[in-house]
Amino acid sequence: MPNFHWPDWACGRYASSMSSDPRYHRQTLLPGIGERGQERLRDSTVLIAGCGALGTVAADLLCRAGVGTLVIVDRDVVEATNLQRQTLFTERDAERGIPKAEAARLRLGQANSTVRIRAFVEDIDAGTVGAVAAGCDLVLDGLDNFETRYLLNDYAVANGIPYIYGAAVATEGMTMPILPRGGPGEDARIQWADREATPCLRCLFPEPPPPGTTPTCDTAGVLGSVTAMVAAHQVSQVIKLIVGDIAAVDRTLRSFDLWTNKHRAMDTSAASNPECTCCVHAHFEFLDSEAASARMLCGRNAVQLRPGRTRSSFDLDRIERVLAAHGDFKRGAASVRGVLEGERSPSGHPVSMLVFEDGRAIVEGDTDLDWARGVFDRFIGS
Ligand SMILES: [Zn+2]
Structure with missing residues (x-):
């Protein structure tokens, strides 16, 4: 018989402390967060770009975790086909066809009324990204299209803020945190050293796939547990970045298939493109393009x-x-x-x-x- 031991966390060996707000007690107990990390979460602002399957799960977790301000941007309204995986929405939201950003704002306010939620019902494009992302400490990708992902990659590199890429379709998910090589912006709340920088999206995939060449959730379907897992992974990286534990951030392009149980973590440290249009030559084609x-x-x-x-x-x-x-x-x-x-x-x-x-x-x-x-x-x- 193999000899198993209960881990420390199961034996009550960690000392207990009570935060001023009891709702964060179990979170501030974590050595990586503590009271100081909780304060940093409270002082931060996260842009959630797209409030579908990834965005709803991420927004719910970050709101409950006490991120001070969430900026939620989505152009769509809630539909019945969303309810299988978009966890903030109800049948009533779908019947009434409420904009997702607005439905999310109302629901999140009930989960944690101390968090400021700014909801934008609009498309993120070269013309709007500056206004919606202003003042955000990082960008979490909850998008359904590549054009906007490349735009946000440009924006994050140009402004020196992290961009947490995420995608899911069918039974597969993929995620990767991006810490731009140009370094953090001068006033950026999240700081990292040169050696901690990562390749950007364009280093790995220089161009978006041509339209019509990749499956979408509407054509190939999607498993709700896959989107929840991608969003949970993204949120974990966001929290580590905000509390300043940069060394703990996952530095891989991580992909998994929850049906076949295959996982892959590709180390991206050697994947930086020395001729990257975006993060080396600072040529921001998507940001500068006519919308x-x-x-x-x-x-x-x-x-x-x-x-x-x-x-x-x-x-x-x-x-x-x-x-x-x-x-x-x-x-x-x-x-x-x-x-x-x-x-x-x-x-x-x-x-x-x-x-x-x-x-x-x-x-x-x-x-x-x-x-x-x-x-x-x-x-x-x-
Ligand atoms: Zn790059």
């Missing part, structure tokens, strides 16, 4: 999406294959067109999509710009 634009099309109950400079053209064969799984789509000379089966717009109309080779797309069924961007990202991805 991708969306505009209503008069008399058509439709929205036209025009790509920013970072996305050029579509591979229509690939787009046709992706969309064919979701409705009757036909290939034209320089376009793919069809109706998304079972999909309804906010005004109750069928939803059709017309995608052009030059990178434009027209989403028909409503004139709501954020809704149209959301349909595009869900079915094609960006």
Whole structure:
């Protein structure tokens, strides 16, 4: 028989102390946090970019942990298909179609009323990122599209704040903390030494995958436990960074599949690209790009999406294959067109999509710009 011993934590060997606010008692008992770490959490501000599966779990944990200010940005409204994994939302939120950022703010206020929650119902793009991220000590990625991830990577490197990448689809999750090589900003609350810096997202993946080439949760599904695990890992890194235990931060690109039980941790310390466009040459293509634009099309109950400079053209064969799984789509000379089966717009109309080779797309069924961007990202991805 192997001889097991209960660990110290199970034997009550750690001394107890009572914080001024009893809600943090079990957390301040942790040697890595303590009263000092709790104060640092209270004085910090975290941007949660996207409030879906990763964002709701992260926001809930960080709010309960006592992060002083949470900035939550999301462009979507709560839908019934979110409830399986987006833990802050209720059936009532879905019935009423409340914006996710707003529903999250109301729910979090009930969990910890001492935390300041700033909710923005909007798209994060080159035009809005400065306003929503101003004053944030770090960025937690709860996004569903690559274009915005590369934008936030640019923003974090340009401003010297950490960016905690996270992604989940089907039964797989992936996460990686980024401590920009340019070092922390002058007034940054989170400080790290040169030797503690990591590669950025563009060091590892110089360009985002072309639209339509990667599965999304809407096309491949997603297991709720995977998103919870990714968010829990991200939040652990956030807390370590805020309390100043930089040495404890996971310095790997960590990926796992909760169905096959495969885990991988790729050491990224040797992966820094000496010619990285972003963190070496400080060329912030996504931050400096013209924001991708969306505009209503008069008399058509439709929205036209025009790509920013970072996305050029579509591979229509690939787009046709992706969309064919979701409705009757036909290939034209320089376009793919069809109706998304079972999909309804906010005004109750069928939803059709017309995608052009030059990178434009027209989403028909409503004139709501954020809704149209959301349909595009869900079915094609960006
Ligand atoms: Zn880089």
